[in-house]
Every structure is written in C-alpha cells, then in structure tokens.
Amino acid sequence: MGSELGVEPGADMMAAIKKAEERGCEVALVDRPIQVTMQRFWRKMKFLEKVKMIFSVVLAIGNIGSFKIENFKIGRGAGAGREAGREAGREAGREAGREGVREIELDSLTDEDVVSELMEELRAFSPGAAKALLDERDAYIAGNLLNLHFRSKERTCTKKGEEHSLTKECTNKEGEGRKIVAVVGAGHVAGIKRLLAHPELIPPRSELVSLPKKRFSGRFSIKHLLGVGMGVALVIILLAVFFSGFSLDTLLRAFLYWVLINGVLSASGVVVARGHPLSAVTAFSVAWLTSLNPFLAAGWFAGLAEAHFRKPRVEDAKGMLSVESLRELARNRLFKTILVAALANLGSIAGTFIGIGVVGHELGINVQEIWEGLRALIF
Incomplete structure (x- = not known):
C-alpha cells in the first residue's frame, strides 16, 4: 500500500521529527532496535507458527493480480501525537489525490475497534509473534517514556541550582517537567497507555533486549x-x-x-x-x-x-x-x-x-x- 501511495514506511515518524525540529524540541527514539525485535520475533515463534507464516506469505503472493491498489486519499496518520501523524497523512493524501482514479477513507483503519480486532487476529495466528512485536515493544516504549519523564522532572528541579533529584523540597509544580509527545503505531496505543498507568507491570529492560536461547544450541x-x-x-x-x-x-x-x-x-x-x-x-x-x-x-x-x-x-x-x-x-x-x-x-x-x-x-x-x-x- 505504501509503495502504491508513494509513501515510505515510517513517513509519519519522519513528519513528527521534522515538526519537532521546527519547534526546537528534543527528539528521542524510544522503540526497541529492529534487529533485537526481529530476532526475538523469530525465536519466540513455534515451528508450526513459522510454517503457517511462510504458507500465508506464499498464499498472499499467489493472489497476484486479484486486486491492485490504485489511488487513495488519506485523511490522517495513526498513533499518539496525532498532529504529526495528520500532517504526514495530509501530505500523502494530497499526493495520491492528484491521480483521482478512486478514493477510499482510511480513517477506519485506525478505528479502535478495527485495530483491536487486527491485534486479536495476530495473537490467534501466532501468540509468540504477537508478544515480540506488540507486548514487548509496548513495554520497552512505555519504560523509555517513563525514563524521559522522570529525567525531565529531575532537570526541572535542578534548574533551581539544587544538586538533588525529586525530593520533598521540589514541589509538584516545579517537578512537572516538560510535556512529552509520543508518536507510535495505532496498535501500540492501548498497550502503552495501560503500562503507563501501571508501571509495575513493565518487565526489566534486560528481559526485553536479551535473545532467547536457540532450541538447537x-x-x-x-x-x-x-x-x-x-x-x-x-x-x-x-x-x-x-x-x-x-x-x-x-x-x-x-x-x-x-x-x-x-x-x-x-x-x-x-x-x-x-x-x-x-x-x-x-x-x-x-x-x-x-x-x-x-x-x-x-x-x-x-x-x-x-x-x-x-x-x-x-x-x-x-x-x-x-x-x-x-x-x-x-x-x-x-x-x-x-x-x-x-x-x-x-x-x-x-x-x-x-x-x-x-x-x-x-x-x-x-x-x-x-x-x-x-x-x-x-x-
């Protein structure tokens, strides 16, 4: 779909970075490295899940020519930090809309019910893949957001000339820190919100970046x-x-x-x-x-x-x-x-x-x- 629209993967993230730079905001990459994610994704999948995935890819390829994405008009981007997402979506929409062959509304793809249904289908198809691609990344991102939040609060307090972190001397008003806007995929919003509300559920970082042992080692x-x-x-x-x-x-x-x-x-x-x-x-x-x-x-x-x-x-x-x-x-x-x-x-x-x-x-x-x-x- 991205290739048909002329939109590179991650265009919404690039738009968010550009917007942040225009406003003089700091940018932090909070997602887990893709190499770690893919290695954990592959090793956590059971043998039958891998077979199902390969056959699904082959069957999907077998439907070549059954349909072709022509042109779309996008109304908005997906994820938290929707201002940057909408800007990327509008840019892609304007580019695709010039062709004018046919238009569809893609807002439904970011609808909460639709996203939840897609996530459940992934979990039913491969629980191991869903854990590596969704749950673990939700935890990793939520942990990084909390670290940024607390670091920001510490920096706000120490601006007063004190060499301490968050203590009773640092009032809530002083320790509010700066606002953090997170731009994430629609499938991660619910999980990240839940973990931010219950940070005790976030596993140690070492568990999220270590590689599972190979079955034949x-x-x-x-x-x-x-x-x-x-x-x-x-x-x-x-x-x-x-x-x-x-x-x-x-x-x-x-x-x-x-x-x-x-x-x-x-x-x-x-x-x-x-x-x-x-x-x-x-x-x-x-x-x-x-x-x-x-x-x-x-x-x-x-x-x-x-x-x-x-x-x-x-x-x-x-x-x-x-x-x-x-x-x-x-x-x-x-x-x-x-x-x-x-x-x-x-x-x-x-x-x-x-x-x-x-x-x-x-x-x-x-x-x-x-x-x-x-x-x-x-x-």
Missing part, C-alpha cells in the same frame, strides 16, 4: 545432529549386515537405491524452483540422511545453500508482496530461497515413501503387509 546444533545422524545410519547398516541375514551386496544395493531415490527427487525440487546448481547438489547429498532423521529436513540445507550463493537483498524483502507477475516473483531471491526449501522438502518426502517401497522390495520385505498390520494394530 551447543551440543544439539544442526552440525552435531548431522554428525550423529550419519553415525546412527552407519551403525544401522553394520547391524543389518551381521543380524539380518542379507548379504553385503544386497544391503549395499538397497542403500544405493535409497540414496539415489531420495537424492534425485529432492534435487529435482530445487531444479523445478530454478535454484542454484550447488543448492541441488546439497539437496542430493543430504536427502538420504534427512529422510532417516526426524530432526532434519533436506529443504533446510538446500534453502541455506541457496541463500548463501544467491544472498537475498533488502529490496527482495520489500518487493516480495508488491510484484505484479510470476516472472518478476521468480526473480525475487527471498522468494526463491523459500521455494527451494519447500520443493526440496516435498521431493524428499516423496523420495522417502518411494524409497521405502523399493528398498523393501529389494530386501524381500512386503511393505504393504507391514502397513496393514500397523493399521490393524492402531485402529
């Missing part, structure tokens, strides 16, 4: 899991040789079928996605192992390889939802990385089921009878 890193998986596979092969009664040639032939079927199908997914050749080689190399290990997926490695050889750029993230054709989407490196990972995983899944049937036939095992027995046992 230390000895449980992906690298170690890969090594353990290869070791387990080798042990299984050796045990099969000694206790299964099959000849070594038969086992090696079955193992070769398993590697080829899983590898070829997983690499084919990368090729269909038009991934980098070395991403396809990566998928082929690990698919046989990831099919045996529930903690690993071939698409992870293929996606990482794709991101390494064709690094996504900032403009790829910005343009992912504004593309107008499938050809343009196919050139987007971020989308291609996601597509490579998804199709490599699909190929690996198909390879697992096909490989089980082929290996079972090679070893003289009736896979269908085993499956029927399991169904009878479970159901």
Whole structure:
C-alpha cells in the first residue's frame, strides 16, 4: 500500500521529527532496535507458527493480480501525537489525490475497534509473534517514556541550582517537567497507555533486549545432529549386515537405491524452483540422511545453500508482496530461497515413501503387509 501511495514506511515518524525540529524540541527514539525485535520475533515463534507464516506469505503472493491498489486519499496518520501523524497523512493524501482514479477513507483503519480486532487476529495466528512485536515493544516504549519523564522532572528541579533529584523540597509544580509527545503505531496505543498507568507491570529492560536461547544450541546444533545422524545410519547398516541375514551386496544395493531415490527427487525440487546448481547438489547429498532423521529436513540445507550463493537483498524483502507477475516473483531471491526449501522438502518426502517401497522390495520385505498390520494394530 505504501509503495502504491508513494509513501515510505515510517513517513509519519519522519513528519513528527521534522515538526519537532521546527519547534526546537528534543527528539528521542524510544522503540526497541529492529534487529533485537526481529530476532526475538523469530525465536519466540513455534515451528508450526513459522510454517503457517511462510504458507500465508506464499498464499498472499499467489493472489497476484486479484486486486491492485490504485489511488487513495488519506485523511490522517495513526498513533499518539496525532498532529504529526495528520500532517504526514495530509501530505500523502494530497499526493495520491492528484491521480483521482478512486478514493477510499482510511480513517477506519485506525478505528479502535478495527485495530483491536487486527491485534486479536495476530495473537490467534501466532501468540509468540504477537508478544515480540506488540507486548514487548509496548513495554520497552512505555519504560523509555517513563525514563524521559522522570529525567525531565529531575532537570526541572535542578534548574533551581539544587544538586538533588525529586525530593520533598521540589514541589509538584516545579517537578512537572516538560510535556512529552509520543508518536507510535495505532496498535501500540492501548498497550502503552495501560503500562503507563501501571508501571509495575513493565518487565526489566534486560528481559526485553536479551535473545532467547536457540532450541538447537551447543551440543544439539544442526552440525552435531548431522554428525550423529550419519553415525546412527552407519551403525544401522553394520547391524543389518551381521543380524539380518542379507548379504553385503544386497544391503549395499538397497542403500544405493535409497540414496539415489531420495537424492534425485529432492534435487529435482530445487531444479523445478530454478535454484542454484550447488543448492541441488546439497539437496542430493543430504536427502538420504534427512529422510532417516526426524530432526532434519533436506529443504533446510538446500534453502541455506541457496541463500548463501544467491544472498537475498533488502529490496527482495520489500518487493516480495508488491510484484505484479510470476516472472518478476521468480526473480525475487527471498522468494526463491523459500521455494527451494519447500520443493526440496516435498521431493524428499516423496523420495522417502518411494524409497521405502523399493528398498523393501529389494530386501524381500512386503511393505504393504507391514502397513496393514500397523493399521490393524492402531485402529
């Protein structure tokens, strides 16, 4: 929407800063650094929430051409400190209104009921994401606003020549401090107001800026899991040789079928996605192992390889939802990385089921009878 209107993200904040500078006011950036927010956002999301988010993005992109934002007339900006927000909104509205194709009223987007409904939808979709993007930032911003308020009061008192902070000698009138105007997004207004009224609910700053520990860290890193998986596979092969009664040639032939079927199908997914050749080689190399290990997926490695050889750029993230054709989407490196990972995983899944049937036939095992027995046992 911002690109269609010719309005850069954060235009309301820039308008507020410009207004403050015109009036000679100090400016303080009170939001949490975006790097910390995004890292906490990603790590706090559960695996299924990440899958849902990726599929939602892909489905949204799949609706390319179903509608196109033409031109809008904006009546006002969003957030506290509405004077600066309205000014940014009027500027964008005047620019868009010159086109005159069609107009809609966007005031409803900042309506309290609409904003509350959108926030609840986000919490239902991903509680972890909502906590990192909304609740934690509300607390961080509220804490900074309170710090600015108390610092301002201290400065007002010490202007009298006293070397003390807020004491009984500093009257309420003297300690009122300067007014603070906060310009925030509409979704943060209610949460910040609640925390300003009850500052005891604000968690320590260290809790809001520290990074959650990775689920697979230390000895449980992906690298170690890969090594353990290869070791387990080798042990299984050796045990099969000694206790299964099959000849070594038969086992090696079955193992070769398993590697080829899983590898070829997983690499084919990368090729269909038009991934980098070395991403396809990566998928082929690990698919046989990831099919045996529930903690690993071939698409992870293929996606990482794709991101390494064709690094996504900032403009790829910005343009992912504004593309107008499938050809343009196919050139987007971020989308291609996601597509490579998804199709490599699909190929690996198909390879697992096909490989089980082929290996079972090679070893003289009736896979269908085993499956029927399991169904009878479970159901």
